[in-house]
Amino acid sequence: METKKILLLGGNGKTGRRVAQLLANKNDVEVRLGSRSQNPSFDWENPKTWTEALKGIDTVYITFQPDLAVPNAPEIIKKFTSLATENGIKKMVLLSGRGEKEAQICEEIVKATARKWTIVRASWFNQNFSESIFLEPILTGFVALPKASILEPFTDADDIAEVVAEALLNEKHDGKTYELTGPRLLTFKEAVAKIAKVTGREIAFQSLSLEEYIAMLREYEVSEDVIWLVNYLFSEVLDGRNSSITNDIEKVLGRKATDFTDYVAKTAKTGIWNEVNQLS
Ligand SMILES: NC(=O)c1ccc[n+]([C@@H]2O[C@H](COP(=O)([O-])OP(=O)(O)OC[C@H]3O[C@@H](n4cnc5c(N)ncnc54)[C@H](OP(=O)(O)O)[C@@H]3O)[C@@H](O)[C@H]2O)c1
Numbered sequence: 001m002e003t004k005k006i007l008l009l010g011g012n013g014k015t016g017r018r019v020a021q022l023l024a025n026k027n028d029v030e031v032r033l034g035s036r037s038q039n040p041s042f043d044w045e046n047p048k049t050w051t052e053a054l055k056g057i058d059t060v061y062i063t064f065q066p067d068l069a070v071p072n073a074p075e076i077i078k079k080f081t082s083l084a085t086e087n088g089i090k091k092m093v094l095l096s097g098r099g100e101k102e103a104q105i106c107e108e109i110v111k112a113t114a115r116k117w118t119i120v121r122a123s124w125f126n127q128n129f130s131e132s133i134f135l136e137p138i139l140t141g142f143v144a145l146p147k148a149s150i151l152e153p154f155t156d157a158d159d160i161a162e163v164v165a166e167a168l169l170n171e172k173h174d175g176k177t178y179e180l181t182g183p184r185l186l187t188f189k190e191a192v193a194k195i196a197k198v199t200g201r202e203i204a205f206q207s208l209s210l211e212e213y214i215a216m217l218r219e220y221e222v223s224e225d226v227i228w229l230v231n232y233l234f235s236e237v238l239d240g241r242n243s244s245i246t247n248d249i250e251k252v253l254g255r256k257a258t259d260f261t262d263y264v265a266k267t268a269k270t271g272i273w274n275e276v277n278q279l280s
Pocket residue numbers: 010011012013014015016034035036037042043044045063064065066067068095096097098122123124125128
């Protein structure tokens with residue numbers, strides 16, 4: 001069998017890292033991590049790095065930074081996917097955001113440019129609470145967020161990675177768009193309460209208006225790019241449009257999607273939510 005040579009963009013990120021682990025021991029698969037710190041390096045902001053990173057590769061997992069909804073994403077995705085196809089890439093798997101109209105423009109570009117493709121649209125990751133933006137507030141014991149009553153089907157990055165690995169390896173997923181959700185709807189407040197319960201820590205939750213939240217981020221000197229994205233996600237996407245569950249994870253993996261409670265139990269054992277010293 002021919003060896004599949006796969007480039008994982010965002011190979012150190014929340015899903016890319018997991019996909020790399022899943023592919024690590026497979027026969028006939030070679031993996032290259034797409035990262036600014038690898039050699040060859042890959043940087044979305046430096047197109048000169050793209051050709052070298054694509055050399056000898058036949059399949060690419062695309063995770064864009066910071067989000068496919070940012071205004072210049074279609075231009076960059078068009079440039080990258082065209083170059084990838086010119087360089088012989090046979091298949092692209094794109095990680096997209098569920099309910100993001102703007103991200104769908106990029107999906108269409110991939111569909112029009114790639115020889116073969118799979119689109120994986122994901123809801124908010126569970127791991128945002130342990131590996132990303134919500135970790136620090138959880139560690140400080142105070143989470144303040146807008147849209148406290150919106151129900152979201154938080155999805156586990158392990159599940160997303162398994163679906164992506166399947167899509168990268170198996171041609172039966174060619175030409176398919178999957179919408180991945182967890183198996184139940186939770187508000188941010190309920191999600192934080194579950195973490196508090198399992199860790200035995202007090203974590204206060206305050207509901208804010210979006211304006212108050214943005215003002216708070218500015219006070220913490222969060223960059224304007226991140227503020228733009230947060231504003232977009234909380235104003236456009238978190239309006240209840242994603243408050244429904246799909247069974248695409250089960251359809252692809254033949255098992256149920258990971259429940260938020262199981263994610264919390266597993267993650268609590270790693271101690272990540274107890275490491276208050278991380279903040280000092
Ligand atoms: N998080 C969610 O809830 C969620 C939900 C749905 C969809 N998504 C989508 O998933 C994708 C990944 O989002 P994420 O926030 O979860 O990030 P992530 O996968 O954890 O990726 C973070 C990685 O991005 C890499 N990176 C940052 N800037 C880069 C650049 N200029 N060029 C190349 N690589 C760069 C960094 O790797 P190096 O330092 O190694 O270069 C970092 O390890 C985004 O497109 C997002 O829209 C996320």
